[in-house]
Amino acid sequence: MPRRSLAVTLAVAFSATTLTVFVCVGWYLYLALAQQVRKHDDQDVVLAARHVRRLATELGSPQDALAHAQRLSSAVLGNPALALQIVDAQGRQLAAHDEGETFDEPPTPLSNAIASADVDLSPAHAGALVLAPDARITDSAIREWRSAHGVPVRSIAFDVALRDGATVRVAIARDMRGPLSLLDSYRDTLAFAGSVGTLVVLLGSYAWIRLALRPLRQIAEQAREVTAYRLDQPIRVKHVPGELATLVASLNAMLERLHAGFQRLSQFTADLAHDMRTPLSNIRGATEIALARPRPEEEYQTVLASNLEECERLSRMIENVIFLARAEHPRFETRRRAVNVHDELERIAGYFEGLAEEAGLAIRVDGGGTVNVDVELFRRALNNLIANALRYTPAGGTIVLTATPSAHALDVVVDNPGTPIAPEHLERIFERFYRADPSRTSAPDAMGSGASAGLGLAIVRTVMELHGGSVRAESDARSTRFILRFVDDAA
Known part of the structure; x- marks a missing residue:
């Protein structure tokens, strides 16, 4: 399966976002324009309807409407999209004007055209579709339908009471083919502009993203050159974002x-x-x-x-x-439990008592407390430190094991007299195979601690790290002290 390109993915995402924005904005603009066009056209219909009503109310009878048909039609003259039709109560046409051939030729009564469009003109709905003589003419009374030839029309119908008491019905319609054609053209223009814009964004964003990802490609190229023998060469890239x-x-x-x-x-x-x-x-x-x-x-x-x-x-x-x-393995587990430090130090001191007597040394235990440790690891660390102290303590000296509890920790100190350790060695003596005095390599390894191989103090540091504690060394003319700090986990 081919790997997906990040540049292509981002370019497509940007293009999809741009297309979505274009569609939403274009649709909004289209609807706004359609509303404005419809509002403008409906205003023409309403103005013409009000003008015809004003003229018709001056007529004495339906016969006057026949005589003044041209005057009544003047309300829609000059606008080919407007059509006028006036009929009496029996449906006879009294006046008609349709320059744009909105209706059939010869002209069909508007009532028949409306009926052919399945628009209800029953008395129950007359108030909704045909305005009463005293009703106010507004654009809310305009209805939208199609003629028998499928021409889209927006029209208004209203009754007019003549002076003799007769009623005539007036219908003014507007041919919507022109505005709808304009809207269709505008929609097509928006679609073309959106498509071209999306394509430009796709190509442009791909090019810019490729350029922006150039540092990433340089990082990958340099990373491919990294080997076990070239780890000292860092990755260098200019103009990194x-x-x-x-x-x-x-x-x-x-x-x-x-x-x-x-x-x-x-x-x-x-x-x-x-x-x-x-x-x-x-x-x-x-x-x-x-x-x-x-x-x-x-x-x-x-x-x-x-x-x-x-x-x-x-x-x-x-x-x-x-x-x-x-x-060093992440899954290495310690089995901790609460230990009486004084008793444990006494036990370890007793273990080394024979070796200490042979070397003319003494071991003393002071202090006490309780600490949560892995007993085996605790003993191993202390064994290494005591073995190290036995190796470098002059005859007649005393090795002191001290436990000092504090608020959230407990310090175990192994203190022995002897030649001080130089300050530059104090931090490194806990490294593996490091010896502050190379001449001591052949020194006897008391109790098999492994210290003579340069691993004893490294083991001590590892044990303390496993317990979440720390170890440090202090040395002066008086003595050398190794301090193990066990931190209370519950603190």
Whole structure:
């Protein structure tokens, strides 16, 4: 199925709108002109009728009407469209004038013409169709009908009382072929003008829309050139309209995010490969040395234990990478519940107590409170921070775990003495595989936290993001502090 063109669709929509407007305006103008023409013609009929009535009331008898037929006909002289007919009570024609041959030739009595048009002249409707002698002649008494030859006619009929008491009936009609022909011509002109105007709008709007959509085509052309290796090149279009400027800005922002994401992914892949190469090289080197010549059983056991340690390091690294990848998925779910922070910190401190004693360190827990967290993720974050503190706290130092509740949040602080972290490293230490001190790469990985691979603090930040909280680090000559802020969801 061919794709629909936006330019064609808009042009057709504009043309349809224009045609609708032309039809409505043309119809209104046509009706207004028809009303004005009808009003003007009806005024001619009314004036002629009033003039004839005034002349007829001066007649003494119907015979006088025959004698003064020419004078009575003067009311319609000079206007070929007007016709006059006067008959007595018995239907005999007394006077008639029809220059435009509105009626049959020879002239047919107007009453017969009206009857042939199926217009009721019964006494019950006489007041509606034939005005009484004392009735006022207005355009509301004018009736529209067609003659025996189909000529459109608008006429008025009224009775006139003569001086002798007799009554004659006068009918004045106007041939409407001329006005209707004018209206038909006007209608055809409107139809032609509307059709031409619609066609001009169709072609013109299509051309203008094509021109207006040119920046959009340029955006599409540049977007087709975007690849994974060209994400750093923004879309640039000259003379972008305001409606498309937002689109261009959004696309460029998306490209920046994609570029940053690809850069992070590339860096992450390179760092992961580098960190995995070290234990693999250790395993391979130790194995090659062990196989170079026969050795005692104790040396083989030492090599196997060393290889097992490196395999565990690789497993922890892979597990941490998988966790980070899963945590970034939008559908990753946390199972939260209310936790007594003090009890949980005591439990974690007890878990690290043996390692702390071996290193000549102490762990103290202060404060408390309740927080709604995923317990497993909470423990994982604290394990990484405590393992990191054990690694860099000098012998004889004390690691302090503090929980401080506030109005709508709770802060958990891991505070340990030691060499301060430089300010330029404080914001980046939560990045994956980032190490503030590269010389510490080979530092022991306490309790298998994965921190020595540069993932421990990245996991802490991910855990806090999953909880809608935040993590930050502060460091000075006194100590280094990692502050976890859990926000109360109900606040």
